[in-house]
Amino acid sequence: MKRNLIMMLLPLALFATTTAQAFDKATIEKGEYLSRAGDCIACHSIPDGAPFAGGLAIDSPFGKIYSTNITPSKTAGIGNYTLAQFDAALRHGKRADGSNLYPAMPYPDYAMLTADDVKALYAYFMEGVAAVDQQAPTTALSFPFNQRWGISFWNWMFANDKAYQPQPSKSDNFNRGAYLVQGLGHCGSCHTPRGIAFQEKSYDESDASFLSGGKVGIWEAPSLRGGDKGALANWSKAEIIDYLANGRNNTTAVAGEMTSVITHSLSYLTQEDLAAIADYLKSLPGDGKALAMTAAATKKTSDELNSAKVGINSGARLYLDNCSACHFTEGQGAARVFPKLDGNALVNDEDPSGLIHVVLAGARLPSTKGTPEALAMPAFGWRLNDDEVAQLLTFVRHAWNNQAPAVTAEEVAKVRQTIPQSVMNATRP
Template sequence: MNRPRSLKRVAVLPILAIALAAGGCSGSADDHLPAGTNAQSPMTSDPNRVVRGEYLAKAGDCSACHDAADHTPLGGGMPVNSPFGPIYASNLTPDPTFGIGRYTLGEFSDALRYGKRRDGKRLYPAMPYASFAKMTDDDVTALYAYLMHGVMPAAKRAPETHLPFPFNQRWGMLFWTFAFGNRDQFSPDPKQSAQWNRGAYLVQGLGHCGACHTPRGPAYNELGYSEESPLYLTGGVIDHWFAPNLTGDPGSGLGRWSREDIVRFLRTGHGAGAIAFGAMAPAVEDSTQYLTDSDLNAIAVYLKSLPPQRAYGDYNDNAHAKVQTARSLETGEKERHGAGIYLSFCARCHQVDGQGQTGKVAALAGSPLVLAEDPTSVMRIVIEGSNSPATETGPAPQKMPGFHDQLTTSQIAEVVSFVRSAWGNHAAPVSDRQVERLRSKIHK
């Protein structure tokens, strides 16, 4: 799971009215898994399934939200930030009192895929059950087997989530699921290759990439759960980070990335001059670096098949643009605002030509993140810095310092605007107001 994005308050009653007008909504949709199957069943205690489930838990990045603050694996209790208050992640260990030890396979499936707890209460969509609904029965069974037999029980009670009215009315999530969620398992496309279908299954389902990279509607609903939606994977803001466009847009998307770039990025956190940042860095550390080469290549094949959507920004890699930028850096603020700030605070690491340093510092020239329509992440990295991921096969982690104590709001806006227009980059400038609004939200 990933941290929820900022969300404007929405009225619950209209949502409920839509669902009721449509005829309500059923409870469990699990008609395939054997009823009453529990952790003692030979099917769910099979060692091969436990091993398979451990791999799936890494692919789904379960630890990102469900590890305890003291690092107890899947012990729960970590707050997932929301504008209405913290939503605490559940204890997923097989402890019978505080964890999921009493869950049957069917009850586990209902919680994982349909957002329904064993006690009948509904989960908030910070848990991406709309994506996990796409999981196959075999994968649900394997994940259940791992959680029941491959994880040590932890007698830890996760704090109760207490949101203000009307968001504390969990029963309303039943109607949210009907009106905005997804309850369909993944259906392979017979027109595509087995590799493409595997990649689509991982991206849409267990990997729940859309939870961060797809924009959301006023009810915190993802605006699409597959490539059938033109907004799917076109970028979204999560907890004051902008997760970039993953479609084939050559400006702010993956249009100029190769399959090999995508595989390298998911394996090491470094690819095509980019470095994983924000919530993506731990996702690489704890999840994607452990995927098989076959699965990483399948993901790359699927992502590279997506046509450009919500195109924004442009990069012209030509000598004229580079000369103009070099002249601006030589003359500083006189010719282009922000050039002097970049030269003083950024050029030593990111280089005068904006190419960065391979394995250490991200390139800014042609960066899809820099060219994104939403500059939130670029502004935030300048304000508070960022850490690159620590992986088994990638470069040593590096830390970029934050400049919130050294640069004013206006200076941050100027240097970000300069970067978005230098070396052939073409993206809109950033205003003082945008920077100030973000600074106030992240308390810097």
């Protein structure tokens, strides 16, 4: 009897699950692609944790903010969110209970999204993601930052809440690129400088500060302005696309915080979307940050290196002994294998912390669909002392066409303190 009842209810249950499937496959797939473009996974997962289950601690000037579980779990995630509530969270920073989200969630950028794209994302998060019934840690900032209502004032003063308006005078490629960069890609959250209230100084190209360079911890997120004399003026469109897809191109290789953006997000985008992004960056008026590259400057440094004496611990000698095997005496590296140090943004950053970090701790290029080999730069922290790293980098920052201030042993010591010994010893023979 019992069994019969189950047999009778089974078609009903099947019927219930099929009708609950409110979205078609194409919409869910579109949502998955958009979630890649928005890099939701980077913040809403912990390394080796279940996708989108949250729990990542994000450092803010006010304390640690934990990302939430955005799987469709009804007990621990956003399973009870309606489309309207999901939209309010994504574009306006409002939680389902009506309270404000902290802007560690990049809603001032996501505000640019079209209603259609929000709907596709909703479809994916409701029906394409596996539910995880595990609560993420609760964010507990100290007073007054625990007063979420206070964020309303911040939103009113500083946040963007306008959807992207296509510009009819511009090409479709420009508009698609602008939409991706300003909105889902939230490139400005790292590459635009922050103002007094930690807000992005601008949200689109109408202001010269847009994408003119920002800071992520110790890493500089360089200017992305590609017009005449802009920081990316020396990059061709193809080089920008190659970098975004594979983390490397003929001249540069990615390190630091951008590595994860490429691994989890940009390497999944179509060539058309990457081309639109490149076109848009190339259209941004220059900010004068492009270095003048002359053959004479390159030759001068090569001569200096060729005459550096064995046994004398100068910056040039340290470069020859430790770096030139891969980056070469012309500082040109090797296309798609060893980045060029001549004119490199990280090398020329005013603040040398990120550069010091790469030398002490090494760096690893991501493995992407297009370029699976994960190349690594060895760690030199075990081998060079603070004074040697300072001399070496002072040389590199003046070599070839580079023009950046000298590095002191104290600056090296400060970065060294933040790196575990095991990391610096990783490549010790």
